[in-house]
Amino acid sequence: MTNLYQFQTADHIISGADSLKNIGEYLHLLGEELKRTLIVTQPTMKRLGFVEQVKNDLAKHGIESDINIDVLPEPTLQNIEEVFESIKHQQYDVFIGLGGGSVLDAVKILSVLATNKQSLKDMLGTDLVEKPGIPTLLIPSTSGTGSEVTPNAIVTIPDEELKIGVVSKHLLPNLVFLDPILTLSLPRPITAATGMDAFTHSLESFISNKANLISDMVAMESIRLISASIVEAYQNGSSVVAREKMLLGSMYGGMALTSAGTAAVHALAYPLGGKFKIPHGVANSMLLPHVMKFNMDAIEERLSLVAQPMGIDTRELTEREAAEKVVEKIVEWTNLLEIPQNLKEYGVTEEDVSSLAVSASKVTRLLNNNPKELSLEDMETIYRKLLV
Structure with a gap:
């Protein structure tokens, strides 16, 4: 565990069922002279009435709102650049992101594109954004990425068949609303994939080379909350209690990865999304048990510590047995949540394995966090375990 560490997150977090109904009361946290906002969202949020709800509440406080629904799921660099071109001549005081992780990531990037002379390509990487952006208000509609509390935003680069992160303190959101009511209508597959994505954030942060006392605290709470609610949220999507636990678990997972990093x-997972369009949460779910097994001899003690928060009875288990039970529980979840476990379903073949491993090997920002070094052969072996 590292001796030197830091922690940073969103400026203000408002949480609770129906908290979104009070959005106008908190806008003063972003400035006293707000006149116009851009709401970046998804068609589903419009159909469910949440966009109109936000727009009407802002209007009561004298704030005009424009709406943009052009951000793609898993947005590409070109997509975000095109959205920015369509809005860059407008004057906005706040950017609001209302939707899933793709929308939240896009809003953070749009915010800094509006105030920097850099291109998005120039921002790809860590600490390359020069100046703060326009204030952001983020409202997640899924319990997965934790983007609402991180300085990260992920962009797909089709030419490289890869996803690359923009990581900067200037991406940290200014105001966040966590309202589980927005997540009640999530379809089962999205509930499963985003929930397992959030769990992966927490577990990887906990076993990361950069794990620290702060990241451990929020990672453990995330693991506890998600373990207690992911199956219920999947099977009974109308449970506000389960949905709220998932939303908080996702947020804590975001805080954990901000401090410790995923691995x-x-x-x-990034090449699987970049080349084969496999949803990020699904790719993580597929890989998680196999990577944990690969790491086992280096993380046995750490992995055993999360068994109890996951609801596993460890009273008569050795450290190794408890760690192995954690992996078994993950596999059990993926079966219950009906998450695919075969890359062939997405068109991946044996011929693709080598190029996937090469692409993954370029993600050194994350591979350096892993407690065991992976060779190209190791990566190929892990991918092959999913070609069944």
């Missing part, structure tokens, strides 16, 4: 699971 090999995410590194291997």
